[in-house]
Amino acid sequence: MSHPLQPAEYRELLCQALDEAVDADTRLPDPHSLFMPDSHRTALYVDNTVVLGGRGVGKTFWYRSLLDDRLRAYAAAEYRINRLNRLTVAPGHGKDMDSAHYPSGMLLTRLIDDGTDPYTLWYAVLLTALGQPDVCALAEWRDRAAWVHSHPGPAQLAVEHEDRAGHADNVVRLLLFDALEHLHRQPAQRDRVVGALLQLALEMRLSTRTIRFKVFLRPDMFRSAEMHFPDASKLASTSTELLWEPVGLYGLLFHTLGNQEDEAAQRFRASSGGWDPADGGDRYVPPPGLSGDRREQANFFTQLAGPYMGSNFRKGSTYSWLPNHLMDGNEQISPRSFLKALATAAAVTRDEYGTHEHALYHESIRRGVQKASEIRVREMTEDIPWVGTSVALLAGRKVPIERSEIRECWEEAGLPDLLRAEAERFTVEAEAGIPEQLRTGPRDPDDLDALIDDLVALGVMKKRTDDRLDLPDIYRVHLRIGRLGGVRKAS
Template identity: 25%
Template sequence: MWDKRSLLEQMKTIGPGNAEYDTRDPKSFFRNFLVVDDYRNALDPDTMLILGGRGVGKSALFHFLNLPGGPAGLLQTLRHPVPIAWERACWIRGYGRVEQDRSFPAPEVLQSKVDEADALWWRAFWIGLLIKCVLRDSTSELKEFVRHRIADGWRVGLESSLPKVTEWFPHIRGNMEFANDILDELDAYLAETDQWLFITYDELDRLVPNYHGLFAPIRELLAFWLDRWRRWRRIRPKIFLRSDLFSMDKLRFPDASKFSGHQVRLNWTPNWLYQLLIKRLANLEPPMHDYVVRIEGLIKGEDDRLGYLPTQDEGLYKAFIDGMIGPFMGANARKGITFRWIPNHLMDAGGQIAPRPFIKLFAFAAEREWKSFDAKALPEERLLRPINIQGALMQTSQDRIAELVEEYPWVSALPSAFRDVEVPAPEERLIVALKQAQWSNTEPPPSDEPRGVIESLIQLGILERRLDGRLNAPEIYLHGFGMKRRGGVKRPHS
């Protein structure tokens, strides 16, 4: 007999926030991380840009690549590694914090420069920050190579552990040719010694506090690396960027199309999501590990760094879910096949599912089941009832809206405006609702017109326009906004 209360206690801990990105504990971090085949493309030296929405795992991959042994872990797991001398590759952060990191300028500092900064100002900023990061994080060999080429007056600011821009920026801005020469010489040295230097960028949406102030520095960062693409052979960027920030009409970057051959988009398939769930559960202590491996063949092996690795056999994932929840979300298949119902109800309007809400759904369902634990209601090997999966979907939706508000503060006005709107709805119905929205003066919506706001919501995958012109909200956002839909499976009230 399984100790189901203990199993639920363990399942509650798998949600993000429980060491998901805690690089202070690399062992847990690696064991929570799933390597998928698409990451092979992210490792390719010709890939500059890694795009994705919130919660798709950009920051997880960023952290993974910057941990000792991270790139090696990817290469050992992927079936077709990129053929370069990876043992001669150095990975450093060009921007992106970990934990309570103070290596980079505070957003308020850069915000104070936004109004006065032109393209050349930002170009000097990114060049200087790159040199500073090489001196801080690269191998001792590369540090010394760069250090000996820096003028004595520059060293204090560039080698300081403090992120004060004023200590190094004037030197770079006034000596751009000299600064570029240093990086040119570094690239030539890397090629001569068969080495690579990868510069990773993340959290670019936190460069400055104001959303509209992000586009100038991001635009110049992309322009800088596009300019250096043919000039340098061994210094390569990996820029992790939210898809909406790369939108051509917002970024107003005339050469954005040139990135088409140098970018990948992180899109998760339902099979990968189930793999991630099973991997996280299998890497917990008993009894959860034992509960997972009761399905023969579900775990295909164990890696010293990545822990237990799940199979790619979809049939075994389904067997696991059917045993844990049941094959149907109701009395029969007409109420939904559980294995399909779960990912289908977590898709955004573009058909994309992020791993974060997928994992949270199971953590929330386990918490609901634990709070109302009734062993008699969980026959055989069942751990979760469909009604608690449905209730967890509502929690996940509310949580997803809270995440959106962190990225787009103007979204905070939508739940009160959209409450009780039944979708699919005519566009005019949502226009009326948006006219009643109480927008913040400090974080205005992306458009002064309701139709413009609707178009932004469609671009973000929050709303979809149907062929008949009506607007619809997918389940992952519907409950968080307080919207309604006629029909479907009845949801619990708490």
């Protein structure tokens, strides 16, 4: 396979393409950015109610893509899910301000705090999406929820009528829910609101033929949601997870490079061959080798980064080294971390090793992992602050580490008191109306073994066969926790 682009040209293509890709939260998906790994197919099955995934794995991307008729048609064709072509899709909750379809986070918090039943509120969101005239005629969400509370019979009849109409027309009404971490600033209330949503979602799944919910949710929020309703266990059978294998990550990389709109991308497509232009060139589908064949991907990445992470094979191959050092304890990799590591590697190589024989220098790839670790730790601390507080206390230690040593370290630092003080501060800020992102805390700060188990479940720690605990590099590097043979932290 020929490669007419020179290393410096590949470097510029990488910098340009990846700088845009890692900022996906502020960009709406479009045909160029629509990459569909095989591992995400089940997330788009209409009957799969809950789609689980941590930050940066694609929940919001798929939420927005399913709302777009054109992108949904692409997904139906490539994933061969014909049912996606027979949908009427509406938002039930998301990051965008859309008061016509659902209450804002601030308003929802006020409604719940003032005593509005969350199940009734979600039912009002459903009836709004279905176009129930009495509900849609009311301007305020408080009044819409009150109407549902006062008219349970007509509310159910409206759902039954729309279900029959959808069955007759062979159309499914799909409501999408995302950004649920912003529902309420207090974890207990958040868990209650999410539980009510899941209850209604399950009822629609079991009792109607053509009304479905798809709820994009973080795994920790799914575990903590209040689900004290009949058949709640059935939600597990209608859930799936957004997973990324290394082959999918490299497929995303090559897809991103090939879908730029410049001469370098055109030459990249011509040199790698077999790209399929879709809809007049609005989207380019990578050849099967680049999107799904490990050997071909490794051969091509070797052209970009060289074969090894050093002078010989003992340092590890560049293709496998990068994803291996970005995995969490559950062997999951965030595509955002992967692309950020490569974006950093390309920029460092360009700025500091501009004459290097490859587009990516292996030391720059190590720097990329350091940057990805910094961002991942910050994201985890924002999402689940007690995790950052707990793990930061292990700075200066080395892993693998005994469970007893972790407990001893936490006891010396007074971790339970720190977590209680942290939770109290977040509660005071929430009650004062300070705009904070959702804060979660452990159920029992005094149970240190349970905290360790929670960290293992979250993928922040990993239990080894000898029962010692390890910390994956994606968290360990930035937190300055040592490990023999691990990635060095930049000074």
